[in-house]
Amino acid sequence: MTRYFFNVHDGISIPDTVGSEHCDLASARAEAVETVAERLKGALLENTDVSAWLMNVTDDRGFTVIVLSFTAAVKIVDHASLLAARTAAS
Numbered sequence: 001m002t003r004y005f006f007n008v009h010d011g012i013s014i015p016d017t018v019g020s021e022h023c024d025l026a027s028a029r030a031e032a033v034e035t036v037a038e039r040l041k042g043a044l045l046e047n048t049d050v051s052a053w054l055m056n057v058t059d060d061r062g063f064t065v066i067v068l069s070f071t072a073a074v075k076i077v078d079h080a081s082l083l084a085a086r087t088a089a090s
Contacts, residue, residue: 004028
């Protein structure tokens with residue numbers, strides 16, 4: 001088993017000093033994707049800027065083996081307000 005470290009960069013670097021053991025790279029990838037999904041969900045619910053987040057996964061030798069970059073945004077479109085603004089401008 002290899003120990004992998006899931007380091008997050010979201011404006012500040014958050015190194016993973018504990019890591020977790022996985023039988024192969026596919027298993028480490030699955031954990032990385034699940035971790036990113038959880039962090040994105042929490043950040044979007046809190047209206048946090050996630051325009052330049054990155055996770056790099058390193059192995060127990062310190063080599064980067066996976067890089068996940070992600071961007072997400074939520075925009076609420078209020079059609080009634082848009083229509084009222086257009087009508088007022090006419």
